[in-house]
Amino acid sequence: MSAQDSLYRRLLAWLLLPLLGLGALMLIQAYLGARDTADRAFDRLLEASSLAIAEQVKWQDEQLWLDLSPAALEMLATDAEERVFYALYNARGEFITGNANLPGLAMANGDEQALHYGNVTWNDQHLRLGIRETRLEGWSQRERFEVRVAHTREGRESLTLALFQGSLVRIAIMALLAACILVLTIRLALSPLTRLRRAIRERDPRTLAPLALNLPRELAELRETLNDLLARMRRVRANQERFIGDASHQLRTPLAGLSARAELALRQDDPALWREALQAMQATSASTARLAVQLLSMTRLNNPEASPELTPQDLNQVARTATLGALGACHREGIDLGVETSEEAILVPGVGWQLEECLANLIDNARRYGASQITVRVLANPPTLEVEDNGPGIPADLRLMVLRPFFRGQDSGEGSGLGLAIVDSIARAHHARLTLHEARQGSGLRVAIRFMGDRS
Amino acid sequence: MRLLLIEDDALLAETLADVLRLDNHQVTALADGDQARRALSQAGHGQDLILLDLNLPGCNGLDVLAALRQHDKETPVLILTARGAIEDRVRGLDLGADDYLAKPFALDELEARVRALLRRHTRSTALQVGNLDFDSLSQRFTLGGEPLNLPPREQRLLGCLMRHAGVPVDKARLAEEAFAGESMGDNAIEVYVHRLRRRLSGSGVELRTVRGLGYLLEST
Numbered sequence: 001m002s003a004q005d006s007l008y009r010r011l012l013a014w015l016l017l018p019l020l021g022l023g024a025l026m027l028i029q030a031y032l033g034a035r036d037t038a039d040r041a042f043d044r045l046l047e048a049s050s051l052a053i054a055e056q057v058k059w060q061d062e063q064l065w066l067d068l069s070p071a072a073l074e075m076l077a078t079d080a081e082e083r084v085f086y087a088l089y090n091a092r093g094e095f096i097t098g099n100a101n102l103p104g105l106a107m108a109n110g111d112e113q114a115l116h117y118g119n120v121t122w123n124d125q126h127l128r129l130g131i132r133e134t135r136l137e138g139w140s141q142r143e144r145f146e147v148r149v150a151h152t153r154e155g156r157e158s159l160t161l162a163l164f165q166g167s168l169v170r171i172a173i174m175a176l177l178a179a180c181i182l183v184l185t186i187r188l189a190l191s192p193l194t195r196l197r198r199a200i201r202e203r204d205p206r207t208l209a210p211l212a213l214n215l216p217r218e219l220a221e222l223r224e225t226l227n228d229l230l231a232r233m234r235r236v237r238a239n240q241e242r243f244i245g246d247a248s249h250q251l252r253t254p255l256a257g258l259s260a261r262a263e264l265a266l267r268q269d270d271p272a273l274w275r276e277a278l279q280a281m282q283a284t285s286a287s288t289a290r291l292a293v294q295l296l297s298m299t300r301l302n303n304p305e306a307s308p309e310l311t312p313q314d315l316n317q318v319a320r321t322a323t324l325g326a327l328g329a330c331h332r333e334g335i336d337l338g339v340e341t342s343e344e345a346i347l348v349p350g351v352g353w354q355l356e357e358c359l360a361n362l363i364d365n366a367r368r369y370g371a372s373q374i375t376v377r378v379l380a381n382p383p384t385l386e387v388e389d390n391g392p393g394i395p396a397d398l399r400l401m402v403l404r405p406f407f408r409g410q411d412s413g414e415g416s417g418l419g420l421a422i423v424d425s426i427a428r429a430h431h432a433r434l435t436l437h438e439a440r441q442g443s444g445l446r447v448a449i450r451f452m453g454d455r456s
Numbered sequence: 457m458r459l460l461l462i463e464d465d466a467l468l469a470e471t472l473a474d475v476l477r478l479d480n481h482q483v484t485a486l487a488d489g490d491q492a493r494r495a496l497s498q499a500g501h502g503q504d505l506i507l508l509d510l511n512l513p514g515c516n517g518l519d520v521l522a523a524l525r526q527h528d529k530e531t532p533v534l535i536l537t538a539r540g541a542i543e544d545r546v547r548g549l550d551l552g553a554d555d556y557l558a559k560p561f562a563l564d565e566l567e568a569r570v571r572a573l574l575r576r577h578t579r580s581t582a583l584q585v586g587n588l589d590f591d592s593l594s595q596r597f598t599l600g601g602e603p604l605n606l607p608p609r610e611q612r613l614l615g616c617l618m619r620h621a622g623v624p625v626d627k628a629r630l631a632e633e634a635f636a637g638e639s640m641g642d643n644a645i646e647v648y649v650h651r652l653r654r655r656l657s658g659s660g661v662e663l664r665t666v667r668g669l670g671y672l673l674e675s676t
Contacts, residue, residue: 289560323669324624328565331664331674338667353546375667 007193011186016179023175030171034163038156039128046130047115050149053086054132057147059139064090066097082152085127091144102148105131126153192219200226208234239302246406247295250417254288294418297357298405301425310349310430315378315385316341318352322359323376326367330374335367339376348383348451354426355385361419362387362447371444383451390444399436423449457504457574461485462492462520463536464512468559472507475563476570489514496524503531505574510537510548518551525552532573536561568674572622585621586661586675590614599659606655609635613648617663617673626670 058065066088073084087098095101105118115130129150135142192215199213210227258281265277323339330337359376366374371389378385394402403424406417420434427434427449437446459476463469464487473483484503486492489512495501506524510517521533532554548556554577555569575583581593589598595611597604606614616634617625625633631640649671653663664672 286560286562293558293560320669323666327624327666327669327672328568329562332562332564336667338669340668 008186008190011190012182015182015186019175019178019182023171026171027168030167031160031164034167035156035160037163038159041159042128042151042156043115043117043130046117046128046149046151047132049084049086050115050130050132050147053088053147053149054134057088057136057145059136059141059143064088064096064136064143064145082154083125085148085150087148089146089148091146093146096145098148100150102127102129102150104146104148105129120150122150127151128153128156192216196223208237240299243299243302243405250291250406251288251295254284254291258284258288291418294361294422298418298422298425301354301422301429308351308354310351312347313350313352313355315346315348315355315383317345318355319359319376319378319385322356322363325356325360326363330363330367333367335371336373337363337376338374339378341378342380344380346378346380346383348430350430350451354429358423358426358449359385359387361423365419366391366445369445385449386446388439388444388446390439390442393438393443393445394436402436403434420447423447458482458502459484459570460492460495460501460503460506462489462507462512462517463487463509465509472566475567479567479570481570488512489516489520492520493523496520497527499527501528501531504577505570506531506533507570508533508535508553510535518547521548521551521553530577532577534569534573536566568622575619575621583618583621585618585673587659588618588656588661588675590618592619599656599661604655606652610648610652610655613645614652614673617671621673624666624669624672630671 053066053068056066056068058067068086073086085098085100085102087100087102088096089104090096093104100122103120103122105116105120115132118129118131120127120129127150129148132147132149133144134147135144196211196213196215196219199211208230210230211223213223215223261277261281261284265274268274268277319339319341323337327337363374363376366387366389369389369391371391373390375388376386377388402420405421424434430449430451432449432451435448435450437448438444439446459481461469461473461476461483463472463485466487469485469487473485476483486495491514492508492512493515496503496506508517508520512520517535517537521535524531524533529552533552535548535553535556536559537548537556538559554573557566557569581591583590583592587600588604590596592615595615597606597611597614612634613630616630627642627645630645649663649665656663660676662674662676664674666672
């Protein structure tokens with residue numbers, strides 16, 4: 001797993017972020033709840049004190065009278081150091097008595113007995129104000145009056161804080177638990193992936209056996225895809241091993257011949273025999289070296305990993321380059337090598353060096369199998385490369401067989417049996433067809449590579 | 457000519473050095489990439505041609521080539537390699553090699569390529585193919601030591617073929633390089649080639665026709 005992008009991290013992030021959001025919502029909710037509770041508790045206190053004050057109101061000297069004992073005033077305060085205010089107003093809204101000139105509230109005409117609450121700012125202090133409208137009971141005069149009580153908010157705030165802190169601890173513990181559970185669950189859910197990774201990492205790099213591992217459905221599909229790939233690789237490797245077996249046999253034989261010839265020559269004293277041996281050895285080593293080169297190109301061509309990009313190639317140019325390359329060897333042997341190109345460029349998507357190697361192999365074959373005249377030809381419709389010789393040719397019934405690796409027509413000991421197989425591989429890679437025909441004139445062989453284009 | 461051979465296989469290096477010395481070249485042989493790079497990365501290495509293997513101990517042949525080409529674009533380089541595939545040739549030629557020979561190669565082939573490269577890059581005015589000599593300054597030919605007197609057009613044609621000796625030259629190129637400005641029919645060139653061939657017959661220098669590619673002058 002790379003540090004930048006891991007499934008584990010991704011899952012964790014996507015689950016933890018919403019969880020964090022939820023936690024924040026819960027915190028807000030807890031704070032609002034705590035404040036509400038504190039308000040209700042303190043409002044009840046306000047209510048009780050307003051009632052107590054209202055009961056103390058008397059009718060004396062033709063007016064309202066309140067005599068509040070310090071003990072009663074004490075009752076209004078709580079432990080918190082808040083300041084408590086009260087005031088008595090008559091029905092006309094005139095201040096009768098109290099320790100503060102508390103403001104009134106715009107009240108809807110509601111319940112007689114209920115206390116009306118309001119938050120007011122008075123003399124730069126935030127107050128909770130409760131107003132009770134009532135009238136004298138049990139006196140001859142049933143005068144209406146208002147009791148106003150208020151206190152500062154310290155008590156409420158400290159209670160809110162205390163309540164909120166309690167919820168905070170509970171929420172934190174729950175969040176921690178949830179995070180732990182998440183981490184564990186993700187680990188658990190991803191554990192098959194870890195097992196798969198470990199199983200792949202612990203494999204012997206040489207083994208191509210299928211993976212046998214119990215996995216959940218989603219990963220089982222991945223395992224099957226991997227196993228398909230492994231099966232294809234097994235087939236490729238089997239093919240390669242067969243080829244290597246053939247190849248090592250093909251290389252060992254001429255090497256044994258070389259060594260035997262050298263040994264024999266060393267036992268002899270006649271320089272003429274040495275010369276003969278050296279000539280034989282030179283021919284064999286040259287053809288063995290050529291075989292090694294061809295084996296290499298065969299292996300590379302059959303390598304499914306390497307599929308080079310096809311670019312437009314002018315067949316005329318390919319034919320000229322290949323002919324120039326083979327000119328030296330043909331001249332030394334007195335073979336007339338020529339090329340017949342067409343006037344205009346014939347473009348075919350392909351890999352230049354592969355097409356040149358194709359022609360080089362065909363020219364080489366013709367040269368080795370006794371031609372004295374070889375012609376490389378480019379035809380336009382369909383685009384075709386041809387190599388025609390005046391050698392002995394190949395009987396019609398053998399023409400398919402010679403395309404197989406290591407098959408040799410008339411075994412003259414010269415060829416490697418790979419040349420045509422290489423040409424065939426290259427032709428296939430170019431969507432072209434390799435066909436063998438009789439020469440247009442005489443007995444020779446005419447090999448044609450016809451490009452079908454991508455339509456085929 | 458001074459040749460630098462960079463090849464790590466002892467048997468091949470020794471054989472090639474011997475062959476080239478028999479052709480009257482001064483040959484210095486190096487077997488190591490780093491050594492070769494040191495020798496070639498400064499001006500004044502004094503070589504006329506470099507034969508370069510690609511698979512070397514130390515740094516590889518392409519690095520040696522790159523180091524050389526940084527300051528010297530002239531000295532011809534012939535790449536020798538066992539890597540074989542033509543696709544490597546492209547890389548080598550892109551880096552500024554002049555020619556490419558895949559192992560295994562015939563010694564004749566190597567000698568022919570060396571001759572062609574030296575001829576193409578020689579700064580002297582004296583050209584030689586077999587026993588045919590041409591001094592491009594005086595425009596005079598000698599064949600086997602005897603002066604060879606030619607009519608002007610044949611002279612220009614042969615001069616052009618000598619500059620490209622070992623490589624086929626097609627009629628279009630001959631018309632352009634040897635008879636620039638003159639309108640020459642294909643037939644006319646064939647006539648001159650025919651005459652030149654008659655003059656050169658039995659001399660050890662041959663003027664051959666390569667079908668589809670042109671005319672090729674080479675020593676037999």
